[in-house]
Amino acid sequence: MSRRGRLRVLLGAAPGVGKTFAMLEEGRRLQAEGIDVVIAVVETHGRRATAALTENLPSVPRARVTHRGVALEEMDLHAVLARRPAVALVDELAHTNAAGSVNDKRWQDVQELLASGIDVISTVNIQHVESLHDVVEQITGAPQRETVPDNFLRSADQIELVDLAPQALRDRLSTGLVYPAERIDAALSNYFRLGNLTALRELALIWLADEVDQALNGYRKAHGIDSTWEARERVVVALTGGPEGETLLRRGARIAARSAGGELVAVHVTSQDGLKSADPGALAQQRALVEKLNGAYHQVVGEDIPTALVEFARSVNATQLVLGASRRGRFASALTGPGIGATVVRESGDIDVHMVNHAAAGRRMTLPPLTGALSLKRRILGLSLALIAGPILTGALFLTRSDDSITTDVLSFQLLVVIVALVGGFWPALFAAVLSGITLDFLFIEPLFTVHIHEPHHLLALVLYVVIAGLVSFIVDRAARYTRAARRSAAEAELIQTIAGSVLRGESAIQALVDRTREAFHLSGVRLLAGEDVLARSGEPLADNRHTVITIIDDVVLELHGTDLAASERRLLAVVTAQLQAALEHEHLERAAKEMEPIAASDRVRGALLSALSHDLRRPLAAAAAAVGGLKTAGAEMAAADREELLDTADESLTALSALVTDLLDVSRLQAGAISINDIPTDPGGAVAAALDELDLGPGDVTLALNHEDVLARADPVLLQRVIVNLLTNALRYSPAGVPVHISTSTFADALEIRIIDRGPGIPQEKRQEMFLPFQRLGDTDNTTGLGLGLALSRGFVEAMHGTLTPEVTPAGGLTMVISLAAIVAKQATEQETP
Numbered sequence: 001m002s003r004r005g006r007l008r009v010l011l012g013a014a015p016g017v018g019k020t021f022a023m024l025e026e027g028r029r030l031q032a033e034g035i036d037v038v039i040a041v042v043e044t045h046g047r048r049a050t051a052a053l054t055e056n057l058p059s060v061p062r063a064r065v066t067h068r069g070v071a072l073e074e075m076d077l078h079a080v081l082a083r084r085p086a087v088a089l090v091d092e093l094a095h096t097n098a099a100g101s102v103n104d105k106r107w108q109d110v111q112e113l114l115a116s117g118i119d120v121i122s123t124v125n126i127q128h129v130e131s132l133h134d135v136v137e138q139i140t141g142a143p144q145r146e147t148v149p150d151n152f153l154r155s156a157d158q159i160e161l162v163d164l165a166p167q168a169l170r171d172r173l174s175t176g177l178v179y180p181a182e183r184i185d186a187a188l189s190n191y192f193r194l195g196n197l198t199a200l201r202e203l204a205l206i207w208l209a210d211e212v213d214q215a216l217n218g219y220r221k222a223h224g225i226d227s228t229w230e231a232r233e234r235v236v237v238a239l240t241g242g243p244e245g246e247t248l249l250r251r252g253a254r255i256a257a258r259s260a261g262g263e264l265v266a267v268h269v270t271s272q273d274g275l276k277s278a279d280p281g282a283l284a285q286q287r288a289l290v291e292k293l294n295g296a297y298h299q300v301v302g303e304d305i306p307t308a309l310v311e312f313a314r315s316v317n318a319t320q321l322v323l324g325a326s327r328r329g330r331f332a333s334a335l336t337g338p339g340i341g342a343t344v345v346r347e348s349g350d351i352d353v354h355m356v357n358h359a360a361a362g363r364r365m366t367l368p369p370l371t372g373a374l375s376l377k378r379r380i381l382g383l384s385l386a387l388i389a390g391p392i393l394t395g396a397l398f399l400t401r402s403d404d405s406i407t408t409d410v411l412s413f414q415l416l417v418v419i420v421a422l423v424g425g426f427w428p429a430l431f432a433a434v435l436s437g438i439t440l441d442f443l444f445i446e447p448l449f450t451v452h453i454h455e456p457h458h459l460l461a462l463v464l465y466v467v468i469a470g471l472v473s474f475i476v477d478r479a480a481r482y483t484r485a486a487r488r489s490a491a492e493a494e495l496i497q498t499i500a501g502s503v504l505r506g507e508s509a510i511q512a513l514v515d516r517t518r519e520a521f522h523l524s525g526v527r528l529l530a531g532e533d534v535l536a537r538s539g540e541p542l543a544d545n546r547h548t549v550i551t552i553i554d555d556v557v558l559e560l561h562g563t564d565l566a567a568s569e570r571r572l573l574a575v576v577t578a579q580l581q582a583a584l585e586h587e588h589l590e591r592a593a594k595e596m597e598p599i600a601a602s603d604r605v606r607g608a609l610l611s612a613l614s615h616d617l618r619r620p621l622a623a624a625a626a627a628v629g630g631l632k633t634a635g636a637e638m639a640a641a642d643r644e645e646l647l648d649t650a651d652e653s654l655t656a657l658s659a660l661v662t663d664l665l666d667v668s669r670l671q672a673g674a675i676s677i678n679d680i681p682t683d684p685g686g687a688v689a690a691a692l693d694e695l696d697l698g699p700g701d702v703t704l705a706l707n708h709e710d711v712l713a714r715a716d717p718v719l720l721q722r723v724i725v726n727l728l729t730n731a732l733r734y735s736p737a738g739v740p741v742h743i744s745t746s747t748f749a750d751a752l753e754i755r756i757i758d759r760g761p762g763i764p765q766e767k768r769q770e771m772f773l774p775f776q777r778l779g780d781t782d783n784t785t786g787l788g789l790g791l792a793l794s795r796g797f798v799e800a801m802h803g804t805l806t807p808e809v810t811p812a813g814g815l816t817m818v819i820s821l822a823a824i825v826a827k828q829a830t831e832q833e834t835p
Contacts, residue, residue, distance in 0.1 A: 005114040007156040009093065010123045011208060013201040014192070016178035017164040019123035020044070020091055024053035026121060027089050031057065038085035040113075040120075041075035041106075043092055046180060057089075065098040072098040077109045080118070087119045094128035094146040107148050123162075124148055126204040139199045140191055141749040161208050166197035167765075174809040184811040190748050233262035236318040237295075238309050238344075241268065244324040244356075245286040251356050252322040253293045264295030265316055269308045284578035306343035313351055320352045382424010386432035389416060394439050401444065409444050418472050425480075426473035433468070509583040514538045514558075517576050523562035528580070530556045552580050597802075624653035679801065681712040681824050682720060684745050684754050690717075691724040701732065705744040713752045713821040719797045720819075723805075726794050727756045727817045734760030734815070752823035759814040763807060 012019045020042060027037045039059035044051040060083055063076035074097050080088055090113070095106040103109050110120050127136040130147040137143050153159070164172075170192055172178055179187055237252035239245045249266060256262035268283060290297045302308025313321050323341050345353045393416055397409050413436035421429035442451050510528065514536040518526040525539035541547065541561045548565065550558040550573065558577065565573060627650035631643065638646075685706050692702060713720070731741040735758045742757040791805075798805040803821040810816045 003117050005116070005118045005120060006158070007110065007114055008119070008121045008158040008160070009153065009156045010121070010160055010162050011204060012123070012125050012162045013164075013204040014125060014127070014169060014197055016169055016172055017162050019125075019162045021050050021053065022162050023089055023091065023121050023123055024050065024057070027057055027087070028053065030087055036086040038080070038083060038088055040080045040088040040090045041092075042089060045178075047177065049177075058085075063101075065100045074098050074101050075106065075109060077102050077112060080113065081116055084116070085118060087121060088113055090120055090122045093122040093124040094148045096146050105146075105148075107152055111152070124153070126200055126207060129153060129207065132203060132207065135203065136200070139203075140196050142191055159208065161204060163201070163204075166194055166201060169197055170194065171765075171809070174811055176811065188808060233258075233320070234316055234318045235262065235264055235320045235322060236309075236313045236316065237264065237266045237322045238324075239266055239268045239283065239286055240324065241283045241286075242324070243282065245282060246289060248322050248324055248356055249286060249289050249293060249295075251354070252320075253295070255320060255322065255354070256295075264290070264293055265298065265318065266290045266295055267298045267300060267309065267312050269300055269302050269305045269312075282574070284575060285581075288578075288582065306340050306347060309340075309344055310347045310349075310351070313348070318351055320354060321348060322354045322356060325355050325357045379424045379428060382420050382428030383431065385423055386416075386420045386428055386435065389419075390432065390435055390439070394443065398443055406444060410440065413440060414468065417468060421468075421472035422476055424473075425477050426470060429473045430470070508536075510580065510587065511536045511538075513576060513580050513583060517558075517560075517573070520576075521560070521562070521565060521573070523560055525559075525561040527559040527561075528552070528556065529559060550577055552577055553584060556584060620653040620656040624650050624657070627653070678716045678718075679714055680717070682715045682717045684708060684713050684715075684720070684752060684821075687715075687717055687720040687724055688743055688745075688754070690721045691728055694721070694725055695728060695732075697728075697732075699740075701740055702728070703740050703742045705742070708745040708747055708752055708823075711747050711752055711823050711825055713754075714824055715801045715803065715821050716797075719801060720821075723794045723797050723819065724754070724756070726791070727819075730791070731756050731758035731760070731815070731817070734758060736760065747823055750823055751820045754819040754821075755816055756819075757810050757814065757816045759810065759812070762809060762813055762815045 010019045010022055024042065027039070031037045037057065039054060039057050041062065042050075042054060042059075044054065060076055060079045062073040063079070065072045065074050075090065090106065090110055093107050093110065097104060097106060097109070103112070110122060113120050126132060127140070127144050128147050129150060131150045133144055133147055169178075170188065173184060173187060173192055176184065233256060235252045235256040237248050239248065249264075252266075253264050256264045266286070287297045298312070300308055300312050302311075309321070309323075321344065323344060325341065341353075341355050345355075393412060397405075397412060401409070417429055417433045417436055420432040438451060442449060514526050514528055515538045517523070518538040523539065525537070525541045527537045527541065528535040535556070539561070541559070546561065548560040550560065552558055558580065627646040630646050631638070631650075634642070685708070688704070688706070728741065728743070735741055739759045742755075744755045744757070746753050746755070795805045798819055798821075801821060803819060806818050806820070808816040808818055
């Protein structure tokens with residue numbers, strides 16, 4: 001049997017990072033070492049540097065496939081198999097073959113090459129990984145129709161990341177090294193946005209790190225390695241749902257923070273029947289704390305808790321395990337054997353175990369409580385049964401007593417003890433056992449009518465009565481606890497499901513929680529109060545105002561009007577209060593963010609205004625003062641031409657000052673609230689036309705490509721016009737003579753973009769943020785360039801309209817200013833405006 005070929009995959013975050021280039025370089029290196037390398041298929045996409053690397057590398061001619069009258073070229077799988085090279089270079093692993101090819105997908109072709117013993121080097125982008133399809137679409141807004149299954153990709157013998165910084169990739173794209181010139185603008189403004197590339201790069205790094213982690217675990221499993229390899233510190237914290245959970249989590253977080261890259265993992269083990277006692281409210285709060293500590297929360301099922309904990313810790317390659325000290329006292333430990341902590345320490349092997357002390361540790365041994373899982377009604381019934389059935393049974397047995405009936409008498413009383421235990425639990429059963437023992441000794445054992453134990457086995461019988469009663473009542477009590485726990489769990493699940501369904505149907509989370517609380521606990525009314533203010537209410541309070549108060553956060557309380565809740569119901573209520581706390585915090589954050597929006601917008605405009613003020617006032621004042629001073633000094637002796645020039649300078653400067661003061665007054669009225677931002681659906685084409693009219697520009701000065709169709713921008717039309725005027729003025733100022741400025745509009749996802757493109761000298765990368773400081777101009781020396789609002793105010797106005805203003809490199813040289821605003825379809829805008 002021939003060996004299977006090895007697969008090496010070059011993974012990239014996006015097109016253009018250099019995967020094909022790296023693959024061809026590796027092919028040339030292998031060829032230089034005397035290895036038979038052949039190009040099975042390579043897509044150069046017209047890139048000269050990539051095409052140059054294909055020279056001197058043998059290639060297999062492509063197969064021609066005709067589909068719907070169109071001739072297409074695909075990799076000739078049969079020819080490559082017949083050629084049988086040592087290494088085949090196969091580009092674009094996720095490619096879909098043309099109809100009529102041997103396989104539907106190129107990765108299936110690669111499978112056949114590997115099966116025949118041919119090594120393959122291939123390339124793929126992270127957006128083509130099947131499991132990441134929806135994530136990539138959410139990031140980029142572009143669906144991916146060609147994907148590679150994760151299991152095939154992870155089966156590769158070697159996966160390498162070909163990495164390139166996002167801005168470096170955009171620079172490559174801008175200079176035409178990735179796509180032809182006609183596709184550059186669209187690519188930069190859509191898929192190749194800086195944020196998109198950054199997110200895709202992070203996604204690729206995370207996926208590859210996860211692949212390395214799985215490969216490490218696979219190696220350890222294949223070689224039977226149970227010990228942990230401390231590639232990085234992983235601290236697992238075991239949570240029981242008890243009050244010590246927060247202490248353990250914070251201790252675990254501190255341990256994880258001591259080493260770079262340390263991870264915090266919390267785990268809660270539930271029994272297979274799902275009935276192990278745990279406080280769901282406490283677990284919900286502890287899970288929220290895990291998220292705040294940047295950890296991961298897991299819940300596993302296992303009957304043997306120590307074994308489940310150790311197995312989980314090994315599965316995540318944990319280095320340290322944090323447990324709380326046992327709550328049981330020494331006497332209880334002596335009776336029941338070693339606890340969870342001691343067992344985990346014994347089975348943990350090379351995982352370090354931290355036993356953390358806490359307030360609930362080492363409680364003293366106590367008797368069973370008078371109140372247990374059984375209801376009061378059942379306990380009274382059990383006691384009544386002992387008091388009524390005991391005398392009746394005694395009378396019946398005494399009347400039929402004989403010398404040989406003692407065995408029957410003992411078993412009858414024992415049956416009575418068991419029945420009482422089944423009905424009433426421990427204390428009634430204990431009472432029945434003691435009463436039965438005394439009765440047997442008094443009426444059935446010689447000497448009669450005395451309570452005196454002559455034989456040791458009679459004392460042993462009485463002890464056995466008590467032990468049997470205790471064991472049976474323990475089983476009954478435990479079964480009752482499990483039943484109530486199951487009912488409680490079902491109620492909790494139903495309540496949470498109902499709440500989640502209400503929120504998904506569009507109801508307010510807080511109101512839905514309040515409504516479901518009243519319904520779940522059969523209350524007459526529920527109110528959520530913040531001081532004297534009612535945040536939410538359901539039902540009506542009782543006339544006598546009897547209620548229970550539960551504190552949620554700070555001064556926010558939940559009033560429950562109706563019957564007092566039992567302890568088991570309060571456990572269920574803890575789940576609701578934890579959800580209410582999270583909903584209130586979320587609402588508070590949303591409200592704070594909305595309150596900050598107008599303040600932030602105002603600050604942006606004010607900051608831009610003040611930063612521009614010192615610059616714009618200085619130059620025209622100095623020019624006007626110098627011109628007037630020159631006229632005053634020269635007097636009548638000045639030549640007419642010089643006088644005219646000075647007068648023009650003074651007039652120009654004073655006109656500029658007048659325009660600036662007008663702008664400042666407008667902005668001041670805006671800040672004072674006298675002028676408000678009209679955030680309405682606006683046609684960007686109208687704003688562009690108004691700006692062209694204001695600047696008196698024609699087709700020779702500006703070319704247009706308005707492609708926003710029926711989509712409108714949510715903006716202030718007056719402010720938008722002023723921003724376009726200013727940007728257009730700057731673009732015209734620096735464009736070469738005879739080269740028009742280009743204005744285009746387009747839509748992407750939920751944004752509408754206006755692009756003002758010039759072919760001037762452009763702005764170096766390191767100065768692109770400085771250009772938004774006070775009127776930074778190239779050649780800022782004359783008085784003819786105009787003042788306007790400047791780029792600083794332009795950005796302030798755009799951000800006040802909840803948009804962005806960003807500079808980009810124009811392909812083939814120049815600067816592109818991109819105004820991005822929220823988009824709205826014209827039909828929707830009309831429906832919103834119609835009362």
